[in-house]
Amino acid sequence: MTAPDDELGPESVELVRPYVITNGRGLPDRDRFDLITLVTASAGDRRTDRLDPEKRSLVKLCEGGYLSVAEIAGHLRLPIGIVKVLLSDLAEAGYVQTRTPVPPAQLADIQVLQEVLDGLQARFG
Amino acid sequence: MDSRRALGDNVHLPEKVQIAAKILVVGHFAVGKTTFIGTLSEIPPLRTEETMTQAGADVDDLKGIRGKTTTTVAMDFGRLTLNERLVLYLFGTPGQQRFVQVWEDMTRGALGALILVDPQRLRESFAVMDLVEKYGIPYAIAVNRFDGTPSRADEELREALDLLPETPIVTCDARDERSSANALMALVRYLQSRTR
Numbered sequence: 001m002t003a004p005d006d007e008l009g010p011e012s013v014e015l016v017r018p019y020v021i022t023n024g025r026g027l028p029d030r031d032r033f034d035l036i037t038l039v040t041a042s043a044g045d046r047r048t049d050r051l052d053p054e055k056r057s058l059v060k061l062c063e064g065g066y067l068s069v070a071e072i073a074g075h076l077r078l079p080i081g082i083v084k085v086l087l088s089d090l091a092e093a094g095y096v097q098t099r100t101p102v103p104p105a106q107l108a109d110i111q112v113l114q115e116v117l118d119g120l121q122a123r124f125g
Numbered sequence: 126m127d128s129r130r131a132l133g134d135n136v137h138l139p140e141k142v143q144i145a146a147k148i149l150v151v152g153h154f155a156v157g158k159t160t161f162i163g164t165l166s167e168i169p170p171l172r173t174e175e176t177m178t179q180a181g182a183d184v185d186d187l188k189g190i191r192g193k194t195t196t197t198v199a200m201d202f203g204r205l206t207l208n209e210r211l212v213l214y215l216f217g218t219p220g221q222q223r224f225v226q227v228w229e230d231m232t233r234g235a236l237g238a239l240i241l242v243d244p245q246r247l248r249e250s251f252a253v254m255d256l257v258e259k260y261g262i263p264y265a266i267a268v269n270r271f272d273g274t275p276s277r278a279d280e281e282l283r284e285a286l287d288l289l290p291e292t293p294i295v296t297c298d299a300r301d302e303r304s305s306a307n308a309l310m311a312l313v314r315y316l317q318s319r320t321r
Contacts, residue, residue, distance in 0.1 A: 034233060034234060035147070035216070035231065036146075036214050038142065038145055038212075064136060064137040065137030065139075065140060066138040066140075066142060067136070067137055067138065068204075068214060070171070070173050070200075070202055071136075071171060073173040074202070079174050079176045079197075080174070080175045080230070081175060081176065099143060099145075109236065109316075109320060110317070110320045112144065112146050112211070112236065113236065113313055113316050113317045114317070115208060116146060116148075116211070116213055116236070116313050117314065117317070119205070119208050119213070120306055120309060120310050120313065121310065122207075123205070124302060124306035124307075125303065
């Protein structure tokens, strides 16, 4: 017998138009979630059984550690814009938290570039 | 499709990762972007889609047919954890002018772009080069060598693509890990030289 929870897997996503998943809301502040903003589930035992199935899947995916917004969208097979709306709601309700992406400051770039180069060299020789 | 397909052990980032950086891998259709990303990525490349609704007036080929149209743009991307605090994402996307919304998202915070070109189809690279330049993203050219492709002289390419004298041109085989990594490193060295 199938548990009620299992009847609402991500397959159901394809049966509804994207804005239905976001309860008709438009896009949130686009600056809050970048493609590479790193997201994880907040610590603590939060009940997810009353969340929409897509939000529940998202929180579950993020329980394992940090992932970028793009990876979350890829794994859940949802458009980026939809994932941003879901994340915005979940962050507000305390289910997920983020790490800020690299600031575009010049100084940070110099250091990041050196680390990228060193990392690539170490990995690929 | 099994929605609960098991995710591998290395899906999530190591706990200490603090910084995410982004480099774009761009080029025309079928130039080898996804192959390049797949060769270097530590995870199987993922695909995300952005759905856009546009007013019909902005879409030349559908003008007059209906008021609105929805376009889906796919982006393939991969990931490389480069040290315990830094992860690099490689994003590949096609270069159509009308996907402006996606380009704004993609280019924000990007360190630079590697433009893959096929020497036999140079003209097809012009549109994507225009976009990269429009968004002010510093770039290097990587000539993806397909089997049996005769190499063209760098100077010939530089002239055909109207490149600045300092823009790097590297040759790579997108299927080869080392060759692809070398192309990426050439871009990073160029980006470093610009910040000095």
